Amino acid sequence: MDFLFVDWLGKPAWMWLGFHALVGVLLAFDLGVLQKRTGDLGVRESLTLSAFYVTLGLAFGGWVWWAVSPQSGVEYLTGFVIEKSLSMDNVFVIAMIFGYFAIPRKSQHRVLFWGVLAVIVLRGLMIGVGAALVERFGWLLYFFAAFLAFTGVKMLFASHEAYDVADSALYKFLRRRFRMTETLHGESFFVRQPDPATGKPVTFMTPLFVVLVMVNVADVIFAVDSVPAIFAITTDTFVVYTSNIFAILGLRALYFALAAMVERFRYLKYALALVLVFIGGKIFVADMLGLAKIPPSVSLGVTFALLGGGVAWSLWKTAAPRPGGDALR
Numbered sequence: 228m229d230f231l232f233v234d235w236l237g238k239p240a241w242m243w244l245g246f247h248a249l250v251g252v253l254l255a256f257d258l259g260v261l262q263k264r265t266g267d268l269g270v271r272e273s274l275t276l277s278a279f280y281v282t283l284g285l286a287f288g289g290w291v292w293w294a295v296s297p298q299s300g301v302e303y304l305t306g307f308v309i310e311k312s313l314s315m316d317n318v319f320v321i322a323m324i325f326g327y328f329a330i331p332r333k334s335q336h337r338v339l340f341w342g343v344l345a346v347i348v349l350r351g352l353m354i355g356v357g358a359a360l361v362e363r364f365g366w367l368l369y370f371f372a373a374f375l376a377f378t379g380v381k382m383l384f385a386s387h388e389a390y391d392v393a394d395s396a397l398y399k400f401l402r403r404r405f406r407m408t409e410t411l412h413g414e415s416f417f418v419r420q421p422d423p424a425t426g427k428p429v430t431f432m433t434p435l436f437v438v439l440v441m442v443n444v445a446d447v448i449f450a451v452d453s454v455p456a457i458f459a460i461t462t463d464t465f466v467v468y469t470s471n472i473f474a475i476l477g478l479r480a481l482y483f484a485l486a487a488m489v490e491r492f493r494y495l496k497y498a499l500a501l502v503l504v505f506i507g508g509k510i511f512v513a514d515m516l517g518l519a520k521i522p523p524s525v526s527l528g529v530t531f532a533l534l535g536g537g538v539a540w541s542l543w544k545t546a547a548p549r550p551g552g553d554a555l556r
Contacts, residue, residue, distance in 0.1 A: 236358065236464040238295075246469055250347065253283075253476055257340060273483035280477030281311070287473055291466065301523035302461040305530055306470035309460075309506070311481075312499055312534050313453045314474060315492065318482050320445050327392035328434045330411070332483075337414050338435060339479040342442045346478075349447055350471050353454050358464040368462075368510060371455035375507030378452055382500035397444055398437070406431045452503065459506045460526060494544055498537020502530055 231241040284307055292300025325335055361367050392398060401407065408431045412418045416436035422429045457467045485492070509526065 238465040242294075242465060246472075249287075250472060250476070254340075254344065257479070273480050276480035277477050277484050280473075280480055284311075284470075284473035284477070287469065291469070295465075298523055299461070299463060299466050301527055302463065303466045303470045305460050305523060305527045306457040306466065307474050308527070308530055308534065309456050309502060310453050310471050310474035311477070312495075312502070313449060313456070314478055314481065315485065315495060315499075317446060317449045317478070318485050321442055321482055324392055324438055324441050324445070328411075328438050330435065330438055334411070334414050334435060335482075336479065338439050338442060339482060342439060342446070343475060343478055345439075345443050346446050346475050347472055349443070350450060350454070350475065351468065353447075353450055354464065354468050354471065357454055357458055358462070358467070361458060361462055368459065371459050372507040372510040375452070375455055375459060375503045377507075379500040379503030379505075379507065382496055382503065392441070395441065397441060401432075401437055401440065407437060408433050411435055456503060456506050459510055460523070492538065492541045494541040495534075495537045498533045498540075501533050501537075505529055505533065 231244070232239050234240075235243055285304070288300055288303045288307060291303045321339075325338075330338065406422075406429060408418060408420065412433050412435075414435065415433055416439065417430050417432055419428045420431050421427065453471065454467075457470060461467060506526070
């Protein structure tokens, strides 16, 4: 059993194995129990399930605090909060993709489950590559910081234009290169149908599989922001990976909880933009002040304040009109 205590990416192997075992149990629970019992999740069930995943993620952060160090615990929590918040922007794009293809809510669960599974693998690869690069080229942290600040400023001044699915380069590529059915076929990703040219049975992808591909690509695009953001907070690969994965695990529940009230959080993107600017800028500020890094507690406090302000402002600005009066604006 000595291999359990072999150091792997800065932590004993048993920590990595235990974490992945926990993720496996949660995915099996989701697929084997929740999908059968709550295939078409309502807002109340979604909020309950989302609260369960958030609580579990926070509990794991408490374990990191106790088993690794208080500093690692705070860094985990900061990364978890940032990733969970950034995933809300991802939810809005996913809602537009589902709406364009008219995917029924029950089928959305299937796409999101397999999407989350793919995301875990893709995030693991991105974080592994990022950790190796940062360890070898320390100056990359400054590149990440500058990129985050630039992305945040760009988000602040970006227009409110909706994501145009039909004009997506990926969608056009799939339509041009692959056989695709015009309608859904239940919850199947692929079906066998006669080729219009030859009449022989061939494999067609369904719109449901196209949606799965587009959802995963959208997550990879969003990861370009979130992965550098957590590396700007800590270079501990275990903390980076676990905080990202725990935030992603609740994405399905978060989607069903927020998709019905997307408009209530329309101003949150500005708070997220300020968070990215802060996370990127603090590395340069620490350098100018001669500090090794800004204390994790400060980063967590500022992140909570900005996101909390963004949520409160969004809810206030989009509040329903009072009876006989105007909306609170």
